[in-house]
Amino acid sequence: MLKIENLNVQLEKTDIHILRDINLQVNKGELFGIAGESGSGKSVLAKTILGLIKYPLIKKSGKIFFKDKELKSDKDFNEIRGKKISMIFQNPTASLNPVLTIGEQLIETIKLHKKCDEKTARKIAINLLRKVEIDFPEERLKSYPFNLSGGMNQRVMIALSLASDPEVLIADEPTTALDVTTQTKIINLLLKLKEEKGLTIIFISHDLSLLEMITDKILIMYAGETMELITKSDLQDGKIKHPYTYALKKSVPDIEHKEEYLYSIPGTIEQNSKSYDNACIFYKRCDRKREICTKQKPQFKNNLKCFNPLISYC
Numbered sequence: 001m002l003k004i005e006n007l008n009v010q011l012e013k014t015d016i017h018i019l020r021d022i023n024l025q026v027n028k029g030e031l032f033g034i035a036g037e038s039g040s041g042k043s044v045l046a047k048t049i050l051g052l053i054k055y056p057l058i059k060k061s062g063k064i065f066f067k068d069k070e071l072k073s074d075k076d077f078n079e080i081r082g083k084k085i086s087m088i089f090q091n092p093t094a095s096l097n098p099v100l101t102i103g104e105q106l107i108e109t110i111k112l113h114k115k116c117d118e119k120t121a122r123k124i125a126i127n128l129l130r131k132v133e134i135d136f137p138e139e140r141l142k143s144y145p146f147n148l149s150g151g152m153n154q155r156v157m158i159a160l161s162l163a164s165d166p167e168v169l170i171a172d173e174p175t176t177a178l179d180v181t182t183q184t185k186i187i188n189l190l191l192k193l194k195e196e197k198g199l200t201i202i203f204i205s206h207d208l209s210l211l212e213m214i215t216d217k218i219l220i221m222y223a224g225e226t227m228e229l230i231t232k233s234d235l236q237d238g239k240i241k242h243p244y245t246y247a248l249k250k251s252v253p254d255i256e257h258k259e260e261y262l263y264s265i266p267g268t269i270e271q272n273s274k275s276y277d278n279a280c281i282f283y284k285r286c287d288r289k290r291e292i293c294t295k296q297k298p299q300f301k302n303n304l305k306c307f308n309p310l311i312s313y314c
């Protein structure tokens with residue numbers, strides 16, 4: 001469905017890589033997770049897929065394919081963005097237009113995609129609001145985003161993203177701004193829509209425990225590089241190979257056991273500059289580093305980028 005080959009995004013006029021040598025493939029109907037600490041490049045990757053990055057970020061090289069067609073020009077990206085591939089963002093209230101009603105925003109979007117009249121678009125809008133489980137949809141069309149809760153606005157965002165009947169939905173931290181109960185409801189809604197509509201979903205989150213529950217595969221990113229592609233079952237069974245994935249998993253608090261302190265990965269994420277052309281980007285924070293890690297860049301092979309992997313930690 002979606003394939004990326006050797007993608008490199010840099011900060012213009014610097015040697016800083018925001019994305020370095022990314023390769024991935026998302027299959028039809030998959031729920032594909034992308035995880036990593038803040039600043040690991042998850043959102044830039046999503047925006048690059050949609051052709052949305054702007055100066056000072058620049059795509060230096062790499063290929064992006066949607067259903068075997070390479071997306072090269074602005075026209076190619078315009079044809080799929082918001083149509084074949086939709087996106088929902090972290091903060092729904094900020095993503096909606098505050099001075100337009102939910103109805104105005106939905107109806108305009110539907111008219112644009114379906115080339116239909118106002119009356120038909122209104123009917124579709126009401127159905128979409130029902131689909132995302134918003135009560136009294138006719139009434140809600142008259143509401144402004146500030147009249148609704150964060151969870152309701154995220155449902156409206158999902159309705160907007162479905163208006164074009166997309167095949168792929170990119171959800172970038174869609175529940176981070178919501179309380180846990182609302183988070184669960186929104187995730188269950190996305191899972192239901194995925195089944196009903198056969199959607200392919202790319203779900204971006206820094207919450208590995210959430211991804212472990214809902215996704216089929218998870219791509220672990222660090223400082224703009226892919227570290228490991230792990231299946232949900234391998235992650236759950238502790239069959240982790242990369243020390244960074246292990247450290248990320250260890251950072252998730254265990255609610256079953258009271259802990260003296262919460263684990264966090266020592267050090268901070270570094271900029272992926274020229275000095276890492278010949279070194280593993282994670283070596284300074286890695287407790288399994290060897291000399292080779294400081295002198296040579298590991299290649300992403302067999303879903304792993306590491307010279308000294310763990311086989312299993314359980």
Ligand SMILES: Nc1ncnc2c1ncn2[C@@H]1O[C@H](COP(=O)(O)OP(=O)(O)OP(=O)(O)O)[C@@H](O)[C@H]1O
Nearest residue numbers: 018036037038039040041042043044045056057206
């Ligand atoms: N427009 C921009 N100009 C300059 N640097 C940028 C820009 N957008 C992103 N970056 C940098 O790119 C890196 C990756 O950012 P990105 O937002 O993709 O991280 P992320 O993994 O999505 O983090 P978070 O979980 O906090 O959203 C960061 O170092 C960020 O500062």
